[in-house]
Amino acid sequence: MNTAPAARTDLELVRLVKDYGNSLAVAGIDLKIAAGSYCCLLGPSGCGKTSTLRMIAGHEDPTDGAIVLGGREITHLSPAERGTAMMFQSYALFPHLTVLDNVAFSARMKGTARPERHARAMELLKLVHMEPYAARLPAALSGGQQQRVALARALMLSPKVLLLDEPLSALDPFLRVKMRAELKRWHRELGMSFIHVTHSQEEAMALADLVVVMNQGRIEQAGSAREVFERPRTEFVARFIGAHNVIDTPAGRIAVRTDRLRLAEADATGPLAQVAAVEYQGAQVLVHLAAPDAGADDAPAWTAALPDADFHAAPIEPGRRVALRWQPADAHALAA
Numbered sequence: 001m002n003t004a005p006a007a008r009t010d011l012e013l014v015r016l017v018k019d020y021g022n023s024l025a026v027a028g029i030d031l032k033i034a035a036g037s038y039c040c041l042l043g044p045s046g047c048g049k050t051s052t053l054r055m056i057a058g059h060e061d062p063t064d065g066a067i068v069l070g071g072r073e074i075t076h077l078s079p080a081e082r083g084t085a086m087m088f089q090s091y092a093l094f095p096h097l098t099v100l101d102n103v104a105f106s107a108r109m110k111g112t113a114r115p116e117r118h119a120r121a122m123e124l125l126k127l128v129h130m131e132p133y134a135a136r137l138p139a140a141l142s143g144g145q146q147q148r149v150a151l152a153r154a155l156m157l158s159p160k161v162l163l164l165d166e167p168l169s170a171l172d173p174f175l176r177v178k179m180r181a182e183l184k185r186w187h188r189e190l191g192m193s194f195i196h197v198t199h200s201q202e203e204a205m206a207l208a209d210l211v212v213v214m215n216q217g218r219i220e221q222a223g224s225a226r227e228v229f230e231r232p233r234t235e236f237v238a239r240f241i242g243a244h245n246v247i248d249t250p251a252g253r254i255a256v257r258t259d260r261l262r263l264a265e266a267d268a269t270g271p272l273a274q275v276a277a278v279e280y281q282g283a284q285v286l287v288h289l290a291a292p293d294a295g296a297d298d299a300p301a302w303t304a305a306l307p308d309a310d311f312h313a314a315p316i317e318p319g320r321r322v323a324l325r326w327q328p329a330d331a332h333a334l335a336a
């Protein structure tokens, strides 16, 4: 019986910094990603998520800090030596090589004999349901099929961590949702960690066990999708995740989910607002609210997403003054 402890392949970033000289892309981040996690690095353009991924992949040299995979420091190892593999966008397939040769490419570079590398490449094509297309050129495949080949090619390196840089951004919305389900299935079947960079909060919520929200080279919050959505730590997270109101109260700044905000007759208690617009959305009605002192051109400050039945029982017209209400448990204090 094999009693050796299972090799842990947790990935750890320790005070990781990337300074390009004119911009501090990653400002010293600490992060631990447990083996087998699906982690999404989420944030707006320029927040440092791609630089972080590229440092993990070994395509960018960190200015400072360390990267540790399964207890082994890999900070300065070459991409092929570190136990990670990057799944590039589908358009990075070699156009002149067949699907099979694309997948087998890294093994060919390593000097693996042809029958062996083709057998392994076929196995991986089977995994991604692309075996029947082995002899085709990439140009004769759909976007989703190319994406599957790109995945098989990355897996040829038997990585412990698979890195994905905006893998769904080139796909149309329908295919994007379909591929999202496939990514989730592959992750389950392969059991390795996936680290996926995205600027879409919807994508991160749908996929990740660990959502890491980045802003200006720092981590604003790292936690499960539910934790991040239900208890945003900062104003930045509340606004970036969306579906939250940021409200100033005498006790400080708080976040309240749009579906937890309720409207009452304007009176002396609670913040006041003016209904700016009403948007019917079927199951719910969005009531956009302006601060009472807002100018005509200011964007609405808050939104209440009311269940349709509640709204229709007591419809509210634009221009009406209302008071904002919420349950104490629905108010989340935001860190400054």
Ligand SMILES: Nc1ncnc2c1ncn2[C@@H]1O[C@H](COP(=O)(O)OP(=O)(O)OP(=O)(O)O)[C@@H](O)[C@H]1O
Binding pocket: 020, 023, 024, 025, 043, 044, 045, 046, 047, 048, 049, 050, 051, 052, 199
């Ligand atoms: N090679 C480089 N040289 C100089 N500055 C860079 C380089 N790569 C990125 N930067 C800068 O570092 C910052 C972070 O960039 P990075 O690509 O990591 O962000 P990102 O969150 O992935 O953005 P995006 O979603 O737009 O790719 C940006 O200000 C960017 O301009």
